[in-house]
Structure formats: structure tokens, C-alpha cells
Amino acid sequence: MEPDVIWEVLRPQPLLTDQLYGEWAAFLALAENKTETANHLRRFDEQRPAGQHHALTLARVDGQLVGVAETQVPRSHDKAGWYTLSLSVHPDWQGGELSQTLLSRAENQLPPDAAVVLATVREGEWQMAFLEAQGFAEYERMWTSTLDLQALSPIDFQHHTERAQQAGLRVLPLSEVADLSNESEQRRLYALMIHLLSEVPFAEPITPWPFETWKSRILDAPEFDAQGFFVLLSPAGEWIGVSELYRPDPSKLSTLHQGLTGVRREWRGLGGAWLLKLTAAAQAKARGYAAANTTNHTGNAPMLAINERMGFVRQQARVGLRREMRA
Structure with missing residues (x-):
């Protein structure tokens, strides 16, 4: 009963x-x-x-x-x-x-x-x-993966970072390239993030947040860390990519979350994504964190390949389901 x-x-x-x-x-x-x-x-x-x-x-x-x-x-x-x-x-x-x-x-x-x-x-x-x-029917699938930072040896991937550096690409913390108290700098970062998200192969295109919503949910969030947010710079100093590391969940203080890593389409193929990922991982390891986790859509084959070669271990998939309520 x-x-x-x-x-x-x-x-x-x-x-x-x-x-x-x-x-x-x-x-x-x-x-x-x-x-x-x-x-x-x-x-x-x-x-x-x-x-x-x-x-x-x-x-x-x-x-x-x-x-x-x-x-x-x-x-x-x-x-x-x-x-x-x-x-x-x-x-x-x-x-x-x-x-x-x-x-x-x-x-x-x-x-x-x-x-x-x-x-x-x-x-x-x-x-x-x-x-x-x-x-309900499946419409997308995402992999959550975790990297053991203490087992990571960045020197094993040095040829990727050297390729990016030879192309004149650099990676710096956001705290060194932007004054986030300045709204114009905030909007510059916002524009880059929206552009990069538009190039992620989501099964269903996302709806960009308005600037004020993005600022409240990202820049003003307690887990946002400008020192763990990295920007890829072109030889001319343009912002052409990012990799995000967020402060850990209070329940997992030894694990950082890695959000979006992306490079503008016209700058891909030069090792920029590798330089971003390895710079972020090395910095997280130096700060004493044990692990980093991230989530990728199954259609994002290039980023999944980088993660796998770095040693990210896939865990239980997150599956997106949808149902039409009416014709």
C-alpha cells in the first residue's frame, strides 16, 4: 500500500x-x-x-x-x-x-x-x-571527466605549447590583462565568451544571457577567480581564447571546476587550446589542488581528444532529454 x-x-x-x-x-x-x-x-x-x-x-x-x-x-x-x-x-x-x-x-x-x-x-x-x-527522448549527451593534477606532467606535452608559442600566442591570467572594475573590460570579456559559446557544438544552440545576467552569474559569483581565468592572446594582443578555472565547491575543496576552454575559429590549429589547458592545469597543480573536472558535449571531438591525452578520466555521462508538450 x-x-x-x-x-x-x-x-x-x-x-x-x-x-x-x-x-x-x-x-x-x-x-x-x-x-x-x-x-x-x-x-x-x-x-x-x-x-x-x-x-x-x-x-x-x-x-x-x-x-x-x-x-x-x-x-x-x-x-x-x-x-x-x-x-x-x-x-x-x-x-x-x-x-x-x-x-x-x-x-x-x-x-x-x-x-x-x-x-x-x-x-x-x-x-x-x-x-x-x-x-522523453535523448537529444544530447555530455561527458564529465576528472584530471588527477598531481599525476600530470606538463613537460610531456611541451611540443604542443612550443607550437603555440612559435605562432606568437601567449596565455595570461585575466587579472593581468583586464581591469574588471571597468565596465568596458567586462563587456570585452562578455563579447568574447558569447562568441566562443556560439562555436561550441551544442545539440541545441544556447540562448546568450544579457550582459547584466552574465555579470551577476559569472563575474559576481563567489567561485569566480580572475587568477584562475586565463586568456589566450594573439601576437597583436587580441583576446582570442579563454580557459576558466572556478573556485571549488565547498564539499570538494581539493577539486577545481574547469569551465569553457575555447579558441576563436580563425585561430585554431596552432596549439592555442593546448596552451590554455596546460597553463590552467599547471597553475592549479602549483596551488595545491588535487584534481580538476570538466564537462564536454560528445560532439566536441577536438576538446575531448585533448582531455583524453592529458589524462582526464570520463565518468558517468549526463544525458539531455526532451519532450514536446504540444504539436
């Missing part, structure tokens, strides 16, 4: 209570083995534009959370009628009637214009088979 379930819907605008953020983070650790923090969940809500759809559907049994479904506007695909959904269910009830009801109730919270619903799941986890049975 199914337990007596108490259902609740929350719309975290302006914000949830500290107690609820803490309960939510603890539940994600139990249900998803996800090392999320209450502060991180709160910051996501603080960054959300006023009035933008965001709903949490909660299921409780005997006062304890057993299910959470979140619907919101995708951070990278802010298109009319597009929403994203995530399901987290207590291990004792995953995939059963409670999961089905949770999904149905969460979808009922979507605005009337909902046309496409996206979900990102880990390959092999229960959500993948469950959502595919509900009509």
Missing part, C-alpha cells in the same frame, strides 16, 4: 526560508548523492529574474521529504515555451506510483505556454528509463 502523501507546491520568489533550503540540500544528498549546499540553492534563486517561472512540488510522508520536482526556465535555453524539469525521489520510492504522481503534479505547474520540457539525468540512473517511458 502506498503511504499517505502530503503534497505542497512552493514558488521561491522572493526566496525560501533558510530551513527549507537546508532541507532541500540534505534531501538531494540522500536521493541523488548530490553534494549541493543550501547557499548554492539560495544563490540560484537570488539570480533568477523577477516573475520568471520556478516551482517546487514537494511530497512528504510522516513529515519527511520523499520527493521534490523542480520546474523552471532553462538557464542556457531561455526560449518562449521552453522549461526544464528535475525529479528527486527517496530511494525507497524511485520509479513507482509516487514518482509518476510527482511528475504529473510538477507538469501541472508549468505555464500554459509550455511547449518543450527538458531534463538532464545521469546515464544509468532511474530517472533516465522512467522519463523515457513517459515520452
Whole structure:
């Protein structure tokens, strides 16, 4: 017999209570083995534009959370009628009637214009088979990989860096090439980032954030580190590429996250990506970090090849699913 379930819907605008953020983070650790923090969940809500759809559907049994479904506007695909959904269910009830009801109730919270619903799941986890049975289909796949920095020997790849240097390319920390208190410098970096992201082979092109949103979510974020953000310079001093290292998650203080590494298309083939990746890795190793992780789309064969040769080890894939809500 199914337990007596108490259902609740929350719309975290302006914000949830500290107690609820803490309960939510603890539940994600139990249900998803996800090392999320209450502060991180709160910051996501603080960054959300006023009035933008965001709903949490909660299921409780005997006062304890057993299910959470979140619907919101995708951070990278802010298109009319597009929403994203995530399901987290207590291990004792995953995939059963409670999961089905949770999904149905969460979808009922979507605005009337909902046309496409996206979900990102880990390959092999229960959500993948469950959502595919509900009509979701895979549209993209991403690899998360981790590099053991202490085992990395940059000298083994010296021929790649020498090739870039012979072409007149240089890599410097952003802190040495830009005054980020100056808005014009901020916008220069923003323009480069948007251009580089437009050249990443996403299965679905991303929707660029407005400058103010990007500044709030990237430059003003506590994990942003101008010394760990590297810029590739042309012989004339143009900014032609980047590699991002972000300060670690509080739950994994020895592991940095490497975000975008990219080089403008017209400057590729000269070893610039290698110079960026190896410079960032060497700096992270020198600062005492044990590992760096990154995520790449399966269609980004050149970057995946570099990562594999450097020693990045692939982990569980993240799979993007989508379902059309109407014709």
C-alpha cells in the first residue's frame, strides 16, 4: 500500500526560508548523492529574474521529504515555451506510483505556454528509463571527466605549447590583462565568451544571457577567480581564447571546476587550446589542488581528444532529454 502523501507546491520568489533550503540540500544528498549546499540553492534563486517561472512540488510522508520536482526556465535555453524539469525521489520510492504522481503534479505547474520540457539525468540512473517511458527522448549527451593534477606532467606535452608559442600566442591570467572594475573590460570579456559559446557544438544552440545576467552569474559569483581565468592572446594582443578555472565547491575543496576552454575559429590549429589547458592545469597543480573536472558535449571531438591525452578520466555521462508538450 502506498503511504499517505502530503503534497505542497512552493514558488521561491522572493526566496525560501533558510530551513527549507537546508532541507532541500540534505534531501538531494540522500536521493541523488548530490553534494549541493543550501547557499548554492539560495544563490540560484537570488539570480533568477523577477516573475520568471520556478516551482517546487514537494511530497512528504510522516513529515519527511520523499520527493521534490523542480520546474523552471532553462538557464542556457531561455526560449518562449521552453522549461526544464528535475525529479528527486527517496530511494525507497524511485520509479513507482509516487514518482509518476510527482511528475504529473510538477507538469501541472508549468505555464500554459509550455511547449518543450527538458531534463538532464545521469546515464544509468532511474530517472533516465522512467522519463523515457513517459515520452522523453535523448537529444544530447555530455561527458564529465576528472584530471588527477598531481599525476600530470606538463613537460610531456611541451611540443604542443612550443607550437603555440612559435605562432606568437601567449596565455595570461585575466587579472593581468583586464581591469574588471571597468565596465568596458567586462563587456570585452562578455563579447568574447558569447562568441566562443556560439562555436561550441551544442545539440541545441544556447540562448546568450544579457550582459547584466552574465555579470551577476559569472563575474559576481563567489567561485569566480580572475587568477584562475586565463586568456589566450594573439601576437597583436587580441583576446582570442579563454580557459576558466572556478573556485571549488565547498564539499570538494581539493577539486577545481574547469569551465569553457575555447579558441576563436580563425585561430585554431596552432596549439592555442593546448596552451590554455596546460597553463590552467599547471597553475592549479602549483596551488595545491588535487584534481580538476570538466564537462564536454560528445560532439566536441577536438576538446575531448585533448582531455583524453592529458589524462582526464570520463565518468558517468549526463544525458539531455526532451519532450514536446504540444504539436
